Amino acid sequence: MPKILLFTIILFCCTCLEMSCATSGAEQPPDTLSVAVKPLFKDFMGINGHVTFKPALYGQVCRLVRNYHNINWDVNAIGDSLAIPVTVNHLNWKNDVYGPWKSAGFETDICLQFLSFGVGSPDYRQRWAGHEQWAYDYGKAMATYYGPSGKEKLNTSFEIDNEPGNRFDPALFKTLFTKMAQGIRDGDSMLKIVTPAVVAGKGDNYSQGLNSFYGDKDILPLYDIINLHTYATIEKTLTNDNSWNRSFPEDNSLQYLKVIDDAIAWRNEHAPGKEVWVTEFGYDACTPAAMKQRKDWALKLNWQGASDLQQAQYLVRSFLVFAARDVQRAYLYYYNDEDEASFHAASGLTRNFNPKQSFWAVKQLYQTLGDYRFRRIVQKKEGALYVFEFEQSKDPQSLIWVAWSPTGASTQYKDSYQPHVIKATLDKLPGLPERITGMATADTPAPPVAWEKAGDSSIRVTVGESPVYITIRKK
Template sequence: MKKSTLILFVFFFSPFALLSQNIIPLKPEMLINLSAQGDATLLINESKKAGDPKKTGKTGIPEGNFFGSYNKMYYPIRVVIDLGIEHSLTDLFVFDTHNKDTLHIYTGNPKDWKKAGFISLGGYNKWSSLSIGQSTRYLMIEFPSTKANISEIVLYGKALGEIPLTPKWTYHKPPLFDSFLGVNGLHNQPLQKLSCVGSVREYHPWQWDEGNEDLTYEGYPNNQFGWNPSWVGGKWPWNFDKVYADFQLVQLDISPCLQQTAPYMQIEKGKKDWKPISKGDNPEDPKSYREHARYMYQFAARYGSTKVPSQNLMLQAENQKVSGLNRIKYLENGNEPDKWWRGREGYFTPYELAAMCSADYDGHQGALGEGYGAKTADPNIKFVMGGLANMSLDYIKAMKLWSDTYRSGSFPADVLNVHHYSNISGGQGANLKQAISPEDDSLKYKLAEIVEYRDRYLPDKEIWLSEFGYDTNPNSPQGVKPIGDNDVFEVQAQWLVRSYLEIAAAGLDRAHIYFFADLNSKNPNKFNSSGIVNEKWNKFQPKISWHYIYCMKNALTGYRFASEISSNHPDVNIYKFEKDDDASCIYVAWCKTSLDKKISNYQLDIEEDKGVQILELSSTERYATETDAKCDSEGNILLNLSERPVLIRTACSPSK
């Protein structure tokens, strides 16, 4: 391939493309927002208006400002441009809109940035520039504060070699639907009711396994872990060996989410949500997380599938020295590490989380020594990165850049993990106002962006949405409201089932509802009534959602998502699920509206119209109600559709 200096712009050729022979074409995939704040693509999305600012008068007025955040905690905000190969750079132009500040420009690489200069801002809708005159693959723009406002950049130079192609798309096999269905829960909740799903993301504080409320316990380096019995004492100390064995007996996969900070690690008493590092440690250095990485090793050693030397086990005297019990397949190293509401001490930047994951995954590729990292103890265990409170692809891209730089491209997690709640606020921020359906939220398409990235850049990874859900208290900011004849319990049930279906269609591997049981359904604060069963004191009485989910699990056990089927109707979704071992398939159809919409005698045109059963979700049973399908004179299946999904089981040819 010849070196190219043609003028290309994002998504299309610009009419200004022939004006200059050295504008570098910048694409969204080249931008890596190290702060994961704001939309950095706004810096390159108005190339037609930007034109060629080096030629006087050959430009328009770009309008869409890049803005990171009003929260000073995130500053300075840094955006990296990865050009793929070395380029000889001559100039950087930025469109200065308002306010005074200074942009700092760096070249070099993420391990060794070199100051290339700065651009003083303070004009009003005018171009400012910096002469670079260096060869580099990476360029970093640093925004010191909220006053650094620019709406477009134009970069000049030329490639010094062949520009690499975008990685090819890699097929990722969909999971079995019964294992895909998950819920967030606790180890001591009733198994017979948790079994409405296939997996449980278990909230598991570190202190349960080490230290608990013992103020005399010194911890690292002389750790003493306890699981049988655990550090939680009292009349009935917990025995996690038995807990995890009981989950196995009912074929319910439990995935511990190890979270918070052990008391001996807390820099200030009670700050259990701060980073698990010691005072003075560098949060971007994997060595700062050695205590946490040892905990991950010990947990994986006991409950993973690989036996380790007994001398490596660090246990309380009451705990038998055993390892390789083979009780868990997944292990998660935190919960919502991007917790902005805990301030800078609790919030992990992408680089900081990547550093902790590197320590927790394999002891930073062995650099921490023996006895650190989950994969060091059990190479077979799947390591889940702590679920991000914000569903941010930018955050994951920044973690990958850190991994490319400090781990030679080895990403320190087997599962990419995010959270998202469908509402008009766009997530679970402090200003939640109103829940919306997954379709109104475009949930499938938001998740598909992360899936597309995974399939090209991290093809061997799973993706989980490990928190989503709705409250049944209508006064909650994440609460559902009655719709037509449907009360809040029916609406929650419909939207949860539809969320599962949209998440599966997006291409994810697991989805966990938050939460299994209500915390206090009368409390209108968010997430107090998000359970699919009632509170413990109400004996975990199932809601309608519990029944619908159980019905769907029983109907779709052994099936995988196959494809979306054209419905020829703007308000109808139809998804197809197939089995691996035979030609059986199930279609799921529903009205994707939020208006209590109903469609009578909808015609479903499928190849096989003999022996077709209609499965309707039951609000009182664990199994769907089955009836034979009715057909019209042309052989179409006739369905009465509503906003509650209906399943259609038939024999069919598997999709290719």
């Protein structure tokens, strides 16, 4: 039986947008942005895809998709002429990828991956020598064809490389970024230009430091979006040499949310007006049978994936905690996997295109909050209870409170973990609930949630690590 933590938490709902009241001893929630500038959830949730992406399937969970567009598929060598939209391996980006995605209602962010033209090849410096201007020509041609003002109007944003990090020669990358961004601007000024993965500070092998050049006055006009990749990985310690396993989103020992907060602070100081996107986050979940097949480093370091239920819980909760920040979009990684027991190899919402529990949970989130936007933090008590309020875009009287226990397990000890379940009293609701539903994990109605009236404007409800949706009509 789950371990039951019995305590009562009184939640005071205030009408002021910038503050909320909480019980004595509870953390006071931080100030939140005006609801007017927050995106609708349907304009916030995205997914990472590639050429086998199935629009009809994944259109159930979001309308934003990010694609890894490999530059070395467009041309054999730097300096070659382009045959847009046909690749050198005979893929037609228009007919086989972006056209069908657009027809299904998706908005596409194209990540222009350098791959063998970047740190994927030890001789990338020599490959670019004398061809730096080609980066401008490539960016302009791509923007002219694919951009929102172009011939096909197939996408709305371009990322310039994926994860060059500190591995890419910094002077060369600055030159290529500048050239390609100028080409994109000249090809279609309506396109949003997105940085590669970055972090505040010095950067690492997978994320460039924002201080490297993104605050330079000549670079600031050349991009619109600050791009973050963040994963809830556990830090190495003297007793833990494995930094590949993950923990729950709200775990304060992680860099997971700090990466976002630090980047927002950097943006506020150095690049006001730029949007912040999280274009990669996710959790691996493979089957027990696959776990028995671990090999190489995954076996040696005792790599552990999340359970299917944890993946569902943690993805939904990640979207929620991102939404409370000044983040305009969040793209989960990944759309599909083949049930491999390895880091990033089991991150799909589907397993061999069959929905996991996370698929149904993310679908429910998208359909429930799609026309709502984050309004405020009602309660934020670490290790106990989070309650966030969302407001319907066309009807401000319609609210949804999402409540959950911000607890969980590191994948290193999940098998012995006892999930938290909280008996909470929610007091002074703006109206009594019209319905209360648990988190969906299958193609069946969402599970019932135990609750009862506790007064004219209060309820007692059971809340666990799976978010609970409370639909309220304001009086």
